[in-house]
Amino acid sequence: MFHARRALRTLLTPLVAGLALTTLPATAAHAASTLTNGGFEADGAGTATPAGWSEYGDTGASYTESGGHSGSYRLTQWSSSAYKVETYQYLSGLTNGNYRLTAWVRSSGGQKSAYMALKNCGGSEQRTDLPVSTSGWIRIVVPVAVTNNQCTISINSDANAGNWINVDDLTFTSGTSGLTIKGADISSLAKSEALGGVYRTSSGATGDALAILKSAGMNYARLKVWVNPADGYNNKTRVLAIAKRIKAQGMKLLVDFHYSDTWADPGTQTKPAAWAGHSYSQLKTDVYNHTYDVLNALKAQGTTADMVQIGNEINGGILWSEGSTDHWSQLAGLLNSGYTAAKAVSSSTVVALHLAKGGDKSGTEWWFDNAVANGVKFDAIGLSYYGYWHGPLSDFQSTIDDAASRYGKPVFVAETAYPFRLDSKDSLTNQIDTTGELVNGYPATTAGQAAWLRDVLNIVEAVPNGRGLGVFYWEATWTAVTGNGWDPTDPSSGNGWENQALFDYDNKATPAMSWFSHR
Numbered sequence: 104m105f106h107a108r109r110a111l112r113t114l115l116t117p118l119v120a121g122l123a124l125t126t127l128p129a130t131a132a133h134a135a136s137t138l139t140n141g142g143f144e145a146d147g148a149g150t151a152t153p154a155g156w157s158e159y160g161d162t163g164a165s166y167t168e169s170g171g172h173s174g175s176y177r178l179t180q181w182s183s184s185a186y187k188v189e190t191y192q193y194l195s196g197l198t199n200g201n202y203r204l205t206a207w208v209r210s211s212g213g214q215k216s217a218y219m220a221l222k223n224c225g226g227s228e229q230r231t232d233l234p235v236s237t238s239g240w241i242r243i244v245v246p247v248a249v250t251n252n253q254c255t256i257s258i259n260s261d262a263n264a265g266n267w268i269n270v271d272d273l274t275f276t277s278g279t280s281g282l283t284i285k286g287a288d289i290s291s292l293a294k295s296e297a298l299g300g301v302y303r304t305s306s307g308a309t310g311d312a313l314a315i316l317k318s319a320g321m322n323y324a325r326l327k328v329w330v331n332p333a334d335g336y337n338n339k340t341r342v343l344a345i346a347k348r349i350k351a352q353g354m355k356l357l358v359d360f361h362y363s364d365t366w367a368d369p370g371t372q373t374k375p376a377a378w379a380g381h382s383y384s385q386l387k388t389d390v391y392n393h394t395y396d397v398l399n400a401l402k403a404q405g406t407t408a409d410m411v412q413i414g415n416e417i418n419g420g421i422l423w424s425e426g427s428t429d430h431w432s433q434l435a436g437l438l439n440s441g442y443t444a445a446k447a448v449s450s451s452t453v454v455a456l457h458l459a460k461g462g463d464k465s466g467t468e469w470w471f472d473n474a475v476a477n478g479v480k481f482d483a484i485g486l487s488y489y490g491y492w493h494g495p496l497s498d499f500q501s502t503i504d505d506a507a508s509r510y511g512k513p514v515f516v517a518e519t520a521y522p523f524r525l526d527s528k529d530s531l532t533n534q535i536d537t538t539g540e541l542v543n544g545y546p547a548t549t550a551g552q553a554a555w556l557r558d559v560l561n562i563v564e565a566v567p568n569g570r571g572l573g574v575f576y577w578e579a580t581w582t583a584v585t586g587n588g589w590d591p592t593d594p595s596s597g598n599g600w601e602n603q604a605l606f607d608y609d610n611k612a613t614p615a616m617s618w619f620s621h622r
Contacts, residue, residue, distance in 0.1 A: 136196040141273035143167050143176045161186040172207040172240045172271040180260040181267035191257040197249050201279045204245040209236045209269040212544030214262040222257055225250030233268055234558035235544025239497020244565040246280045282564050284515055284573025285619040286323030291581040293345050294336045300584040305612045312580050315612055317352045320620030324349045325357040325575045328397055330375035331364050334591040339397050346406040355409040362421050365591055369418040369459050383425045383433050387440045394444035407449050413441035416459040416487055435477035442480040456481045457517045461488025462498035464505050471510055485517030490542040491535055500562045507570035515572035516563060520603040521555035522547040528583035528608050531597025553615040560621050579605040
C-alpha cells in the first residue's frame with residue numbers, strides 16, 4: 104500500500120462537494136521563475152503544505168511522506184473519505200517559449216480524475232492523466248507553450264475514499280515533446296470491406312474506415328505483407344492497393360514484412376512455401392528480392408514506404424531454422440539483406456526491428472546486444488506491448504527507455520491493444536475474455552480501453568531525449584465479419600480480436616480512437 108496514514112495528524116473536514124479546483128486563491132504562496140522543491144525533500148514527512156507549494160480544496164488529503172522515487176520523501180494525495188484537492192505552484196517571470204513538466208508518479212486508480220496540469224500559461228490548459236501503477240514509478244511528461252511569462256503547475260485528485268496518488272521528482276524545463284507516430288495496424292481492412300464490413304463514426308455515420316481514423320488524428324498506418332497467403336490478402340498486390348488509400352489520406356506507411364505465407368510471431372517463423380528447402384545463401388537472396396520487389400513497387404506507384412519492419416516479432420529470429428537466434432551470424436545476414444534492400448529502394452525509409460518484449464528489459468537487451476555484436480543494421484526499435492501478456496506499465500517504461508538509451512535509437516510501440524468488452528461477437532472465444540486477464544485499473548470498457556491507449560502514449564512520449572516516436576494500435580479495424588477470421592486457409596475461422604478493435608460491436612468508433620489526436 105502507498106498511502107501511509109500520518110501519525111499525530113487529523114484529516115481536515117472536506118470542503119463542500121463539487122468544489123472547483125480551477126480558480127486559484129487571490130494570493131499565490133510562491134512566485135518564481137524556477138520550480139521549487141520538486142523532490143519534496145525540504146520539509147520531511149507529514150508536512151501538510153510542502154515548501155514552495157500551495158493547496159486548495161480538501162487540503163488535509165495532500166501531504167508529504169516517506170518513500171520517494173529518489174530521495175526520502177514524496178507528495179501523496181489520499182484520504183479515508185472522498186476528497187478533492189489540488190497541490191500547485193505558480194511560476195512567474197518565465198521567458199516565453201516551450202516548456203516540459205516531467206514527474207514520476209504512481210496511482211491506485213479508481214479516481215473520478217487524477218492528473219497533472221499546466222495552466223494559466225497563456226493558452227489552453229494542458230493535462231496528463233496519471234497512469235494506474237500500484238508498485239513501480241512511471242515518468243510522465245506535460246508540454247506547454249508559455250506566452251504570458253507565467254505558468255501554474257497543478258497536481259489534482261477528485262477521488263473516492265482510499266484512492267491515492269504519489270508524485271515526486273518534478274522538473275520544469277524548456278523544450279518540447281510530442282509523438283510523430285499516432286498509428287494503427289489496419290491489415291485486416293481490405294478483406295473486411297470485401298466481405299461486407301461496415302465502419303461508422305462515433306455518432307453512427309457510415310464512412311470509410313481510413314477517413315474515420317484520420318479524422319480522429321491517426322497519421323500513420325501499418326500493413327503486414329505475406330509472400331503467398333492462401334486467401335490472397337496481405338500480399339504484394341493488396342498492400343499496393345491499400346497503400347494508395349493510405350497516402351491519399353495524407354498518412355505515412357509502415358510495411359511489416361513477415362517473410363512467411365502466414366502469421367509470423369515469437370512462436371512461429373515458418374518459411375514461405377516457395378522458399379522451402381532453400382539454402383541459407385538462397386534465403387538471403389529471397390529476403391532481398393522480396394523486400395526490394397514490394398518496396399520498389401510501392402515507390403513506383405508514388406506510395407514509398409516511410410518505415411519498414413524486417414520481420415515481425417522476431418524474438419526467436421526469422422525463417423526458422425536457418426535464421427533462428429540459435430544461429431546469430433546467419434540471422435544477422437538475413438536481417439541485413441532486408442535492410443540493404445529497403446535502403447536500395449529509398450535511403451530515407453526507416454528500417455526497424457521488432458520484438459514482442461515490451462516488458463522484458465533483460466530479454467530486449469540480450470537480443471539487441473547480440474544483434475549489435477553480429478553487425479545487424481537498423482534505424483529504430485519497435486516493441487509489442489500488451490499489458491495482459493508483457494507485465495506492468497512500469498516494466499514497459501524501463502524496457503523502452505533502456506532500449507532508446509542503450510542503443511541510441513528511436514523507439515516505438517509496434518503493437519498494443521486493449522479490450523472494450525469481454526464477450527465475443529462471433530463464435531470464436533476472444534484472446535482476452537475474462538476479468539482475471541485484465542490489467543489492474545483498466546476495466547474491459549470503452550473508458551478502460553481509452554485509458555490504456557492514453558497511458559501507453561504518455562509513456563512513449565516521456566522517453567528521454569525525444570527518442571519516443573509513437574504507437575501503433577494493433578488491428579484497429581478487425582471487427583467480427585464472417586469469413587475474416589484469423590486463419591487464411593479456413594474461411595470459417597473466427598476472429599478472437601473484435602473486442603480489442605477501435606470500432607465497437609455496432610461498428611462505431613470507440614472513444615480510444617480520439618487519443619490519436621494526442622499532442
